[in-house]
Amino acid sequence: MPRYQRPIGTRDIMPEDQPYWYYVRDRARHLAELAGFERIDVPIFEATELFARGVGEGTDIVDKEMYSFTDRGGRQLTLRPEFTAGVVRAYIENGMRVRLQPVKLYTFGPTFRYDRPQRGRYRQFTQFNVEILGEQDPAADLEVMLLAWDLYASLGFRDLAFQLNSTGCPQCKPGYVAVLKEYYAGHEDEICQDCRRRLERSPLRVLDCKAKQCQPIIAGAPHILDHLCTGCAEHFATLREYLDLLDRSYTINHRLVRGLDYYTKTVFEVWAAGIGAQSAVCGGGRYDGLAELLGGPPTPGVGFGSGLERIIMVMKELNVEVPPLPKPSVFLAHLGPEAKREALRLVNALRQADVGAYLAFGERGLKNQLREAGKRGVRYAVILGEDELAAGTATVRDMEAGEQTSVELAWLVEWLKARV
């Protein structure tokens, strides 16, 4: 056992996995920019208070999953458990309300939750995050959902399953909560311990309880969609109409309530197989009250976060191929001190000409150097020895064909550039 190990729930992303990461980030970036989203980067840590308020006391994230610490100046800070609170903070702090509205932002980065790790869940994970701030049009909800959809589709996901619900707004949510509580009052002794607690702290969460005994109760529970105010009902109906218009199928999920406090109206998740017991690769929704809650001007917002580790896990499950990362296709072998000097000059000239090249280190036999060239997977091995130097040439070996040709040193860079 090595003396030092990764902290629990963290991972090393090895070179052989990097092609997935490059590809996914590139696709996400491309699609976001196509839709007019601009990149923003916010700090990895923020004031603890921001998340406590923004995400909400009483949520699991705030109650037991935050990586919090006190810095040397006595400030209470927390590694971000999600992006939205920080992005909204940046919107307010940088006075982005004076910009052309809405402001459409995307970002990537590590995110932290102190959870017990399992398949598809890590303490440090990576999110792709998208937000539209300053727009209440259901078309904004649609845009955000389309981006998620198109990203997964372009990454090779099949049978996309969108789960959709509305959680109402401060106008209608309390009324529904009252109805729900009343309904549950009649089943007090049939539900699980956790749900009894949930009824007090965050009543909507009883709806996604997984305990067996609670299932029949949930099945008979009133639907929030039947209790939305006119505004929320219209918003939801319009969003559905738009989704239908664009042929994006979704499932109305009355039990989808999401774990964070700030959601209003639209909530959605994207489910996928292959990520262990978790099902969501993406979760998001509308949060019209969040900016105000954080001390900013009233600003409607909608967005989502998507976990890249889970995306990549699904891609591997589906055997999605990703393009390989570029690497040199030339290897410079040399025999003798004079040849090594020439190799040094050449490797530099090649790279200046934008031709990737490996240099053989040390002083070794040709056999040894060619073996390395083979293992590095290059197309051409350039051999510089006494004979070549005397003739002012290099021997270029095509490693695939096994054929060699003599090329004048003066032309070598050009010769290789034309072929790689």
Add this chain to the structure above:
RNA sequence: GUGGGUGUGGCCUAAUGGUUAAGGCACCUGGUUGUGGCCCAGGAGAUUGUGGGUUCGAAUCCCAUCACUCACCCCA
């Protein structure tokens, strides 16, 4: 935070409680002087996660601990 499973060279795997912990992949060297891959030969690499205990004797049994893993809660 709760529960189950698992820890043997870099990776994968073997070893009825009984010699010096075995093999494969990968790695290194060589198979004559300047030619890779295939093949052959050889080499290096492990105080069996750690710490205790039982035993004449422990990779193997027991306890603890750490880690990994799967699941619950919840989420990405």
